[in-house]
Amino acid sequence: MDIPPPPGAAPYQRWPGPYSPYSRPPVNGFAIASLVLGLLCFLPGVGLVLGLIALAQIKRKGERGKGMAVAGSILSAVGVLLLVLAVVTGGARDFMEGFREAARASRQDTGAFPVDKGGCLNAPDGRLDSMKFGYQVDEVPCAGRHDAEVFASYRVHHATYPGDRVLTGVAETKCADLQFAYVMDRWQDFGDADLYYFVPDRTTWRRGDRHVTCLFGAPDPDHPLKGTLRSDGTTLDADQLAYVTAEQAFERAYGKEPDAERVEDDLPGHKEWAAGVVKGLDERVRLLRAHDWPASTRERVDALVAAIGKGRTEWRKAAEAPDADSYRDRRGAAVAGIGDEQAVAVRKSLGLATTSPRDAAPGGDATPGGGAGSGPDEGHDETSEV
Template identity: 55%
Template structure:
């Protein structure tokens, strides 16, 4: 069976009441409603532009709603009607272009940087969002942004293609934000904000990847960030070495049984053997503190012994021989030595109840 990452229980963070938020601009809401309904588009356009000016002056919320309403109303204004308007046409057009340009520069109707936390204005993290409330990560919140990236192209690629790109890249980028996978709560998953067909038309190309709770009505408490900004050099060195093995374990064949794909499992064993060699080099190349030196040395001995068995599994001529060396190599990579190192380095040491028996230092593979 392919391995999977163990997820420990989240650490406790005392809730911190969020600061009072400024009110949402009423004209921004009206502009969004008119834009969605395609009703009185000229009115929606004017309300959106006025709302943007008021929000900037008063420091109110609702900028994303105002920009979205302005964009949709602007697109709905009939060219014939615009041709009959005098004087104000150029002002409206300039205002619309400015709003669209600002939206594009900010990455979309609203933009959140990596490491920022927010509350959703809706009942869930799924569906269409026009704005969010940015809040401190120290308290409870609905989402935490861990990566952003931009798509390219002039023509809207379609919902399915955008979702495919977001799904692939966001899941790949999460490990660089949470290097310590043991510190990830069980009830957290990856979500993302993507451009809509309408926002794409005004220059929105940004995809925002964020963590959110899978529990209905659930929230996150405290930041999940575990990278160079929050970890020390010793912790980073250990996690970088261990995560090489994680990636190799995660590349197991889709076929669960070795008899069904012996060549595929042998190639997998070869990748694990190479990853163990890389992990050992990474651990040896670092100058460990005295408090962790013995624990790392003990882990290295098991890694070297396990690597030999995985190498033999990679050269096995039949399934029975593969299993003999696979089981021996996997047993040598139990959680105990990794936990000892983690404790010495001040990293998370608790595994979730759903973590499998047997591990590749950080992940498990069940026979």
């Protein structure tokens, strides 16, 4: 219970008020922060500003911490000066380069590939199939000339080293699939690029490397790649992305044609393929109709949808053909009804490539060929063409 002061006595003062043995002013928080930032050389500009604010508040409020504010301001001012000198003399650039080199060295020590997805590189002598390739690569901008572009990396889940043959088989299949998540536009011009991959060998596996790296590479050192092949959500606008997504539904189905070229050798397989193409066309139409196209493109999309409808009828008849001759007759009309001619008009309005993969090469496939990488020897990975 509070006891009132005797008559005529002045009441005790409470903070804020004059200093007394029973009430000391607090330490200014900005002064503490300024000293910490000054000691750590972290955000020196912020530390200097906080120190000046602290000095002003201490003078006005009578708080403690003037020495800390002064020390923090001085240390932060020194930090700002050193930072300016580093930028002017190039020290900051050298520091970052050294940091990147250390990071690359650390990744090499653990067997990790030194270039991430979306990065481009040059190999020694430009030869991706060289036994000396290893991890000795130079990362370079994709806009200029380069030997390879990394488009995917994934982890292999095996308790023990599965052997080169297993890793090679997995890489061939997986990298071939992953390329279309990086290059969503199937009409993209791959030029002379081949598909390569980098797998762990027994030595790098022991260091902890479990990743397969997939690359597009130039098989001829005298004809390097130029510019990125990437066409996904990071490089396409909303309308372009919507269109290539719809087109992928058909291209995936169309790309599953049976290995047997003669219909007589696998009529059931060819009919199953035709049925799959019908489903792909249906999905393509659904996605095309679902998007709100610009006025300059909408009419062209409608013409494409109409052409796909006619072609779908022929593909359905091919899927139901009773014999090889009937199938061949229907398939000829079906292929002509894919809608490539109308697709070119849509692509022009969207600023996309206009050469169909069915016209780009003798084999009708514009995707990279069979370059591949493996690690058959102890102590290093390598790449080689199949």
